[in-house]
Amino acid sequence: MALALEYEGISKEYCSWSRRRPVRALQQFSLSVERGEVFGFLGPNGAGKSTAIHLAMGFMRPTSGAGRMLAKPFGDAGTRRRVGFLAENVSLYHRRAEAAIGFYGGLNGLHGPALDRGVKSALEAVDLHSEAGRSVSQFSRGMLQRMGLAQALVNDPELLILDEPTSALDPAARVSIRELLLGFRNQGKTIFLSSHLLSEVELVCDRVAILSHGRLLRIGTLKEMLATTGQVEIVAHSISNTVFTDSMVDGERLRFTVPIGRQREAIERVWSEGGEVVSINPVRRSLEELFLELTNPVPNDVVAGESGTVS
């Protein structure tokens, strides 16, 4: 399938006269985003997410490596007409909302009735049509972020690149933006989104990549990534809670987790103690757990006491 975004062995170093050593923001970074998918781009602060996005938009050039956006090399002005971009900490000229969006639409080659339609539908999409006549200078941070999204949507882009699009939004606005993004996906458009709101990402993204210190740690579909804890949760009843360490009593029932390899042994133990197995389910970890695990690897000796071990 054709790719929406493609990074090929990109490294980026920030150099400055005042600093002796350059800052390595990205190191041998490769990533492909397919058309039509919602791709979550995750990583701790300073991981290099914004750097990677700015490279794709042509705001800067890689120190080495190359990349393509909608099959054209990064930085191609014509290609950007088909892309909508929202920067983190968005900042727009202080004009009336409608005029501001009109200005950005105009820069993308829209004019006349097409521009009017674009402005109207973009403001409606982010629920700011009732504020169209107000100056952007009077907007709250969340409203500004929605304005940023509106200017990204004005040209009905094929690819949306969003750097922390919902960080300042209230819960209701977050839900409506999520629906907007899902609607976008249903139209076959591509969304590349960096975010720290992992629960949001879990709800909208098909695939995610986790970046740390400029290197890609993990990439895959959410399904694959979250299913692979290697643990199962067993629920049993009529059994004493002293049989399994770290088990949880839940009414009449006992809940505990064991590694998949020891599942059979655990079930036989339940039976031999006179209990009944109620359910066995693979443990899905949350994206947050995976994120923390990958980005803050805890030394082995700290996790020695694994839960659910058979005593």
Next chain:
Amino acid sequence: MRPIVLIATNFAREQRWPLFFLLLWVVGWATFGIFADPRSGPDDALMIFRQLAVYSVTFGLFFGSSAIHSDQRSRRILAVLSKGISRGQYVAGLLAGIALVLGIFCFCMGFTASWLLGRYGFSESAMWFGMLALWTVCTLTASLTLLLSTFLPPLFAAIGAGVLAGIPALLALRGDTFSKYVIPVHGLLEPLIGADFAESWNASIGLVLLAWIEVAVFSLGAAWIFSRRDLSVSVE
């Protein structure tokens, strides 16, 4: 072309307050003209006129040095350059915006001057030619500053442009003919600044054309360098 016009008018809009304060000076000058006694001679009016000419060049340096930097510092440049425009179009838009602001100022100044100095017997057409020369000089120095600001901090860009434009002007003042054509600030401003009733104001149209060619060269240079540089937006 349309993106350039949009960026230019947007720039002029953003600079409406500096322009407003510049125009206040012109209004002050006009007010002075109303109350001055026409028989007392033109010296005071001419002095204010020269002051205004110097201000407009200074503002040209200011606009040129800060245009790209303030867009980067405020992060507003990101939304602009994320659209389907090239860096060259962006630079051209800014320069056109600077020329527009300075053009409005020079026009208002010319309008006032033709009435005020006209009372002392100045030729009106020479006056308007003088305004064209002043506008040209302002835009020329602004374009040079804009070029330098693509790789220097604003203050250094302004100082650098002042020095680069000042050296040929000084050499020309000492009679060097070639220097007259390199950034022809002196050649264009001399008739204006030194204007008195004994001389007629005549900057050569050839110099004006040459200056606009240099504006084009500087802005192409600015576009070329800026397209090869990383944006340095503030992190906030």
